[in-house]
Amino acid sequence: MTQPLRIAIAGLGTVGVGVVRMVTAHGDRMAARAGRAIEITAVSARSRTKDRGVDLSPYGWEDDPVALARRDDVDLIVEVMGGEDGPAKVLTETALGSGKHVVTANKAMMARHGQALAELAEANGAVLRYEAAVAGGIPIMKALTEGLAGNGIERVMGVMNGTCNYILTQMEQTGADYADVLMKAQQLGYAEADPAFDVGGIDAAHKLALLAATSFGTRVDFDGVQIEGIEQVSLADIEQAREMGYRVKLLGIARMGEDGLEQRMQPVLVPASSSVGRLDGVTNMVIVEGDFVGRTVFTGPGAGEGPTASAILGDVIDIARGLTVPAFGQPAGTLIAANRAATAGPASHYLRLTLTDAPGTLAQVAQALAKHGISINRMRQNDHEGEIAPVLIVTHNCARTDLDAALAEIAGSPASLAAPVALRIEEV
């Protein structure tokens, strides 16, 4: 009979408690599938006495999470504390350094230190997996490193932050206030410990950097991601976009071209009828375009207790089975440092301008756009009262640098009463 795989859990918040519940609920099923029992032997968190609604009495306890990696009765660490550096990183290094496997949900740590950690794992015959870190419950890392491994990947993109998609869709559907919806996302266990990571696009950028590295065989380059969050997206833009047939999404795109690796995470407009446009709530979507397979689309819950525990235990079962896929799908030493591509290509843009309601104002706008070679595809001025005229414009394809130059001119004119809003329209 094969020995059980003995796991220790560092962190007993949303995800850690989910892992305890899932092992308790499906221990027999997982043992049957893995061919050996999966046993929790020890746990660690900040508070030993907090009531988490699960029975921790069968497990050993460590006040110091790093001590879990030194225990003789632990083969694998589930790291679900979070934090780019600090105890999560020390624990992971200690475990891998002594040949213990690590399964982590920590995208911040992996996006910053993934290369070094993957090298450490391989040097010590340990396995490092992080399915839960990328698009929560969607088994996208497994798809990339196994099912799609024969392909050359040309582009990978998608919606990768459940909190942001929840906020954007709740605001659209209920007209609710941004701060209230963010608080609800926190209560539901979707948000990061610091939700600025979610709304600032940083969490999704961590995931995009990990997807890009695995897709293109490159060293993870988080600093190479151009990041814009959803903080500046207003209810007005969400509503106007909907009226014009679009929805606002925090979309990430990674593309490997002759000019290098382009990685960007930003709020964009997508056609409301597209697969990305139809995503609601905490749902994520990752689209992978491979040279032989074509376009593949993966969708599912991107955050929350159950989906994240599901991803963690998928990795644990693979390790219990003896699967030793490298962290980025190929030996860490073979990953190459990619050049960064200069800019995103031209695209159509949505503009919302707040102008004085006076003769000649629109002509000035058209002139400023024309001066920078930008032509107007659609323009709309809704009914309004008083002296303030909201104007919506959809441009034809244009370079963002040209658009920014035109918008700077418009913003500097006395006819402009508020900073112009510009959002890229992405064909997905």
Ligand SMILES: NC(=O)C1=CN([C@@H]2O[C@H](COP(=O)(O)OP(=O)(O)OC[C@H]3O[C@@H](n4cnc5c(N)ncnc54)[C@H](O)[C@@H]3O)[C@@H](O)[C@H]2O)C=CC1
């Ligand atoms: N909540 C979610 O839906 C998802 C979370 N993740 C990731 O999973 C990890 C955990 O997330 P949550 O469970 O939501 O966080 P949480 O804040 O609910 O729980 C964190 C747990 O770690 C413990 N902890 C934190 N720092 C510690 C330290 N220095 N020493 C000892 N214990 C410490 C806390 O006591 C708590 O039990 C993070 O890396 C997060 O990015 C990944 C995917 C989805």
Ligand SMILES: N[C@@H](CC=O)C(=O)O
């Ligand atoms: N805060 C993250 C959690 C999962 O990765 C999100 O909202 O997607």
Ligand code: NA
């Ligand atoms: Na995943």
